[in-house]
Amino acid sequence: MKWAGRLRLLSIPTLCAFLSFVFVVIRPWSRISGQWAFLAYTSNLIFFFPRGRIGPQLEATVLGVTGGTIGIAWACATLAVAAYCGRRYGADSNESRAILGLGLALLSLMAGLIRSYARRFNAFSKIMLFFPIFQLTSQQAVTHMTAELFLEQFYIVIFSALFALIPTLLIAPHKSSHPIGTQIDESIQTICTLLPVSLSPLLEVHFPVTAPVDSDSTGPVKSLEAQNQTPSQTELAKKLKITVLSLHVSSSSYFKESLALEQQSALPDIIKSIQRLQRNPLLGQTSHVPGERIQAALYRSFPRSRPGTPRRRSRSRHERQTSVSSEADLPPHHSVHRRRPRHLTSYLRPADSNATIALSTRPDLKDTSQNLVDAIIETLHTIDRQLKQTYGWSSPPDTEKTLVPEGALVEAKAHLEEVLNGVQRALGVVLGSMDRDAKKEHHRDHVTYAESTDVTDVLRNKDRFRLAFYMTALLDLSRDVHGLANTALSASIRVESTPSTWLTFFRLGWMKDREEVPQGTDGVDEADLAAEEEQPKDEMKEYQDMDYVTATLHQRREAAATDSTVGNRFNRAWKRTWNQHGVVKARITFSRSMHAIKHSRHVLFSIKLAAGISLLAVPALLPPGFSGRKWYDTSRGGWMVVSYMFVLEDTTGAILKVGFLRGLGCFIGAVVGFVCTLIAKQNPYGLVVLATACTVPISWHILFNTSTPGLGVSTGITLPPLMFIPYLGLAHGQADFTLAWYRFTDIMIGTFAAVLVGTWVWPVHARVQYFRAVSSMMERITEFYLRMSRDLVRSSLVYRVDDKQYDRLEGKIKRDFGLSRSLVSIQRQEISLLPRPVKLYSEVIDASERLLETLIEIRILRFSVPRKATVLDVLPIRRELISTILINLWACGHAFGSRSPLPQFLPSPRVPLSELMEVTDEHAQDVRVSRHPHVEPNEADTNSDDTARKRDVSPATVTESYQAEMAILYAMAENEALGEVCNILEELVAAARTLFGTQTFLDTT
Incomplete structure (x- = not known):
């Protein structure tokens, strides 16, 4: 970005800061906000910071004002109940303080759920808590509600939003055309x-x-x-x-x-x-x-395969149909290596393989x-x-x-x-x-590859x-x-x-002004569709694939015959009621809901946030005269609670990073604020000029430093309380250094509490979350391929799929990709005692993403493959290929989920894939023979005859005659894509073995 553009963007937050500081020093404006007037720039910096784009600024304004209004309204409702208790039981009574603590805890729970579940509402959830924390921990003696309790903080929210929005609308670049x-x-x-x-x-x-790189070195x-x-x-x-x-x-x-x-x-x-x-x-x-x-x-x-390694003899189904005597008639070099390895993962290609x-x-x-x-x-x-x-x-x-x-x-x-x-x-x-x-x-060619002639044929x-x-x-x-x-x-x-x-x-x-026709339905015979849709459903076959609980949820149970004695009537009535289908369904639903709540990371984060805020706010809720209450009021302990709210993040590494930046920024801000206060004293002009000048490097750091923007925010929010609390007459006789010291210690206590909770009490390590995210991602990729396989092996000549289910599942998988990458980025910034192969973590996500893209391409290719010849007629081969791929996918997902070692040997999908490639070749030869039955394979002049014959055929006829050939090409392309799936699976299996080890039973060295 050019310097002119950067200065233009920098001028927007600078003007915003100037307006916020002028708002504090002008008495009529600052009086309407009462004791909270100095929070104008703080709120602007945290929730409404202008970044030079009109659209995001409008969104931040709407979300910030809405969240702030909801939080202040909740605080006022809590204060109303506390005021009723204060009038009945006395001002600053135990009941009124309990109501304040309960209201703060419930609001923290709601804000924590919103913050963890919807990351886009991060600022929305924080502003919901920011103002109520100060309000509910400073009004313990409330007995009557007044409008100022709501309006003073509401004006801060409104003016902070306007001070950021108006300069953005005036100075931000207005593009003549949309991006x-x-x-x-x-x-x-x-x-x-x-x-x-x-x-x-x-x-x-x-x-x-x-430049080419030597294979031995890489x-x-x-x-x-x-x-x-x-x-x-x-x-x-x-x-x-x-x-x-x-x-x-x-x-x-x-x-x-x-x-x-x-x-x-x-x-x-x-x-x-x-x-x-x-x-x-x-x-x-x-x-x-x-x-x-x-x-x-x-x-x-x-x-690398070593010569003389014993390998399991396994012939393809096509080879088993040939007689043994036919093999005996072959030359020696054709029959010596008739062995098919279970693992065709050989990256040393034969010498006669073409480079292009x-x-x-x-x-x-x-x-x-x-x-x-x-x-x-x-x-x-x-x-x-x-x-x-x-x-x-x-x-x-x-x-x-x-x-x-x-x-x-x-x-x-x-x-x-x-x-x-x-x-x-x-x-x-x-x-x-x-x-x-x-x-x-x-x-013509002589076999020189060390593995087998089958491998050589496949690679050639x-x-x-x-x-x-x-x-x-x-x-x-x-x-x-x-x-x-x-x-x-x-x-x-x-x-x-x-x-x-x-x-x-x-x-x-x-x-949606027109109907959308799903792809893949063009040219489909209505009779085939009707025949497929009218097939009766086999309920037993449908339920046998489910687990016991899910099958019980979908299948009604019949009451079994019981003993009719008088003593068992109550037992029979209880079992009859307890085992009714509606009751069983409610039991299963309730059990699953409780399990989801107990293991939800969103609920865990909200509990950590609410518990920490409630514990840190305990000194404010003590009876008057207690030393803890005096210390909280003297040091303005609300900043301690607010600091905990801002430092607490989802993972331990993020908490450590944010806590370090917040502590460093608070120290810098406290020093700068103390020096500016010594220089300007209580002169409004000096305060505004110095404060505005200090915000220039802060805004520059936030705008153009993408690695540590939190450092600038932490520094900026420390300045206004130190510089403007004495000017507003809220210091209560405390010296400037005392204010700076209290400000620094409060923020450090909240930061230390968040770090303690994130590292010792309820640690959430990004490494563990990464393994869970990858396991969930692998499970969904397995489900994606399983659905593809179900659609493929249906006993119908028409390949039909439900695109919506694939789109929904693909969206979930991509969200897992984003979550995994964010966890990897967090681990890059963490300091850990254990060594972590973070680069391998990232490469696993890349391989999984390529696997999904390859599966999507295979699903598209299968619309054009010849189903009868390459699917329905070779179901045993397809079944083995699908099974081996699913086993490898399941093994990888289970390894990442449980962090347990893999078995030493897994079935390789390359064996059935090579057989499928042979089937495709045979079908191509059959199609060619059916097109030209009089042409011999070794005839030299076939090209000239074909060319002369094609000259007499119209283009439309030629296009129709080559539809079968095009279907074969798509089948070959599908086989090639399946080969890429095999490569990616081997990468994932190798990565899982490196991360979690292997359970070996055979020494292959």
């Missing part, structure tokens, strides 16, 4: 830049690459794509992800500020389309390399792919210009503003459709040639599966761009046909 236009433009431009970089190894476009883990990693690809992918994530917040504020909401009704669809584009694998970090800690964990968990998957040997597919990339980029640029012209978003200053000709987007969309059809035809032709090339290489064919993955991702990207173009066209038509009005924000349903 959402810039963010959409930046997202589209980043996509246009990232797409060629991501496909550079495939299209052989030369970009600057990083460990055995090195993916194939990492050798072609460009230094800007990861940065561009991260930039695109951050920009797209910020679109959601920007869109909500844009809808609030827009004057014509009817014209913006297509904008949510545009944002969803851009989010769908960002999820495409080509626009992510496709060349991921595991982190350093996970690389070391992988090396320890999956060491470039399309130099297939010029037709390479040219059409390059044309498709160019068409996608051209369409995106046209969409960007069309959106700017439609919504009136301003262009960056370094770009020329050009009008989009009429029909330009339609032409670009039509060109994209034409090129897309060409790529599909080229992919259909290439499928047959890939099969022939694979057969030739299989008969891995490039073909990766090529299919890239090409299907490119096809999906082009279709998503095509959908974005349609949305942009409909938006332009709607804007032209809809008049602008100022009152459209009263229409609550403007965002």
